[in-house]
Amino acid sequence: MLEQLELEQADLVTMAHLDELVRAAEIGTATRTVATRLRERGWLLATGQRGVWEFAPAAVAGPHSRGGPTRLLRAVLAHAEISCGLTFQAAAWAVNLADRAPATVEVAAMDERAAARLPASLDVSVFMPRLPYVFAKGVPVLQPPSVLAHMAATPTRVRSWASALEWLPEIAAEATADDVVAELDGRPATVSVRMGYLLQGLRPDIASLIATPETKTWFGRRGKLLRHDNKWQIADTILPFDPRTLEPVS
Incomplete structure (x- = not known):
């Protein structure tokens, strides 16, 4: 799933899009749980809007915002x-x-x-x-x-x-x-x-x-x-x- 986000060069990720990726990857874990784990690991950054995150790809070397x-x-x-x-x-x-x-x-x-x-x-x-x-x-x-x-x-x-x-x-x-x-x-x-x-x-x-x-x-x-x-x-x-x-x- 992270690979797909990297390939998409994702910027903002919504819960709906994350759910699509979870289903496509046939992951049995609930989407909200996946989102929580990705946030904890620094891949998804808070934006101030519920259900929308900024994706921090590996290229930025850590949980750093590109959003401005x-x-x-x-x-x-x-x-x-x-x-x-x-x-x-x-x-x-x-x-x-x-x-x-x-x-x-x-x-x-x-x-x-x-x-x-x-x-x-x-x-x-x-x-x-x-x-x-x-x-x-x-x-x-x-x-x-x-x-x-x-x-x-x-x-x-x-x-x-x-x-x-x-x-x-x-x-x-x-x-x-x-x-x-x-x-x-x-x-x-x-x-x-x-x-x-x-x-x-x-x-x-x-x-x-x-x-x-x-x-x-x-x-x-x-x-x-x-x-x-x-x-x-x-x-x-x-x-x-x-x-x-x-x-x-x-």
Whole structure:
């Protein structure tokens, strides 16, 4: 059975797949007992998801994880179908637009029901992208225009805007105007206005496609202003930088 897992170059192993291997090898021992023995011997590593393990092949010379930051999400998705994808810094890292993954992986669930099915150890928010997910690091990931729309829809969900400035220009550079327009289609006007405010320095070509408002929109929670943008009628209480001063990336 271990030989078969090695031949498959197995990554995540579910109880159902383990049961198939036990049956194929005509092993009389109960599958749960086999799983326990494999865990005790370091062949199966816990993922945080019940009934899903990471396989540690002989090539890694011991019970060492190869899974990286996405291991828990991959384990969850191996166990159940949940509509979600990496977002914010986690998404930028997954598609090689950020140097490092965040300490807590950020995941955008399609709706509240999907969010409730994800582990509390992930940083879960609710956001439904218009564009399809891409796959990277073994999991679904929001495309750059979708990440930008998520940032504009719920700016308080971004854990650190100071850190975001390290990868925001890269994300903005990858977004096409058509895809941003598609992402904004049907969303509240406040999301479009925040997008225009955020991208006016980095992507003036995209910002120019967004209609300027006549009423005030808050960027962050209502409170003490850091700045007010008269063009976009934005009351900004959260950004540690002025987006008007950022250098264009296209």
